[in-house]
C-alpha cells in the first residue's frame with residue numbers, strides 16, 4: 151500500500167530521542183527551549199511555543215486572544231474540524247465562511263459577509279499547504295478590529311510574497327502529527343511576534359501556572375501560582391529532541407514534495423476532466439496534500455468508485471475534508487446546514503487526495519499516475535459516451 155502521507159524517521163532521529171531517554175529530563179527540560187528556538191528561527195518569528203498537538207496549538211491561540219462566550223470567530227468551511235473546535239473549547243461560536251472554488255482557501259469576501267458586531271477573529275487555513283491571501287485578510291482584519299490566526303498545520307515551509315508562513319498572522323499554528331511536514335509523534339507549535347501572547351500560551355500549556363518546574367528548581371522555591379485555568383498541553387523533551395532532529399531535514403523534504411507535485415501537475419494537465427487545485431501567483435506551496443478536482447460531472451459522479459478501486463489497487467487515496475459545518479455536532483449545536491457554504495459543498499464530492507510524502511519513490515509516483523489515469527479515462531469514455 152502506498153499511503154497518502156507518511157513520516158520519515160532516520161537513525162539520527164532515533165539517536166536524538168535515545169539521548170534524552172538517558173538524560174535527567176524526559177519532559178520540560180532543555181530540549182523544549184532548543185526546539186522552540188530552532189523553530190522560531192526557521193520561520194523567522196520572534197516566539198515559538200511548543201505544545202502537545204496542533205489542536206492544542208489552536209486552542210492556546212484562541213485562548214490567548216481572549217475569545218469567549220458570545221463571541222464569534224470566522225472559520226473556513228473546508229478544514230480539519232480542530233480549526234473550529236478550538237473556538238468551541240473556549241465557549242465561542244465558529245461562524246463558517248465559504249471557500250474559493252479554485253483553491254479551496256478562505257474566500258475573503260465570504261469572510262467579510264460573515265463579520266458581525268460579535269466577531270473577534272478570523273482563522274485562515276493554509277489548505278493543502280498553500281498560504282491564503284494574507285494581504286487581503288490582514289486588511290480585512292485591521293479594518294474591522296479583528297485578530298488573524300493562521301492555521302498553518304498544512305503549510306510549514308511555504309511562503310507568501312516572500313514572507314514565511316509562521317509570520318503572516320498575529321498567531322500561527324503548526325502540527326507535528328506523522329503525516330505533516332515534520333513529526334514529533336504528536337505535537338504542535340504556535341508562533342507569534344508578541345511576547346505577551348507567548349507568555350500567556352506558556353502558562354496555558356502548564357495548567358495556567360506562572361512558572362514551570364525547572365524555574366522553581368533553579369530558584370530553590372516550592373511556591374507557584376495558578377493565574378488562570380490552563381491545561382497540560384506540554385510537549386515532552388523526548389518529542390522536542392525528535393522535533394529538532396526532524397527540522398533539519400525540512401528544506402530537503404519540501405523540495406521533494408514540490409518535485410512530486412510538479413510531476414503530478416505535468417501528468418494530469420493532459421487528462422481531460424481533471425484539474426489540480428489552483429495555485430495563486432507569488433506563493434511557494436508546501437504541498438502537505440496534492441488534491442485533484444474532478445471538474446467533469448461524469449468523473450465527479452464516479453469519484454467514490456474511483457476512490458474504492460484505487461484503494462483496492464494499493465493506492466492510499468483520501469478525501470480532505472468534509473465541510474465542517476455539515477458534521478452532526480455542528481448541525482446540532484450551532485444549527486448549521488446545507489446551503490451555508492455552497493462552494494465548499496459543491497467541491498467535496500469532486501476531490502481526491504493523492505499520496506504525497508518525501509520518501510515516495512519516483513516509481514511510486516508513476517504507479518499512482520498510471521492508476522489514476524486509467525480509472526479516470528475509463529469513466530470519461532464509458533459514462534459520457536466516447537472521449538472528448
Ligand SMILES: *Cc1c(COP(=O)(O)O)cnc(C)c1O
Pocket residue numbers: 203204205206229230232233275301303304324325326327336337338
Ligand atoms: C493536523 C491539523 C490540525 C490538528 O493537528 P493535530 O496535531 O492532529 O492535533 C489542525 N488543523 C489542520 C488544518 C490540520 O491539518
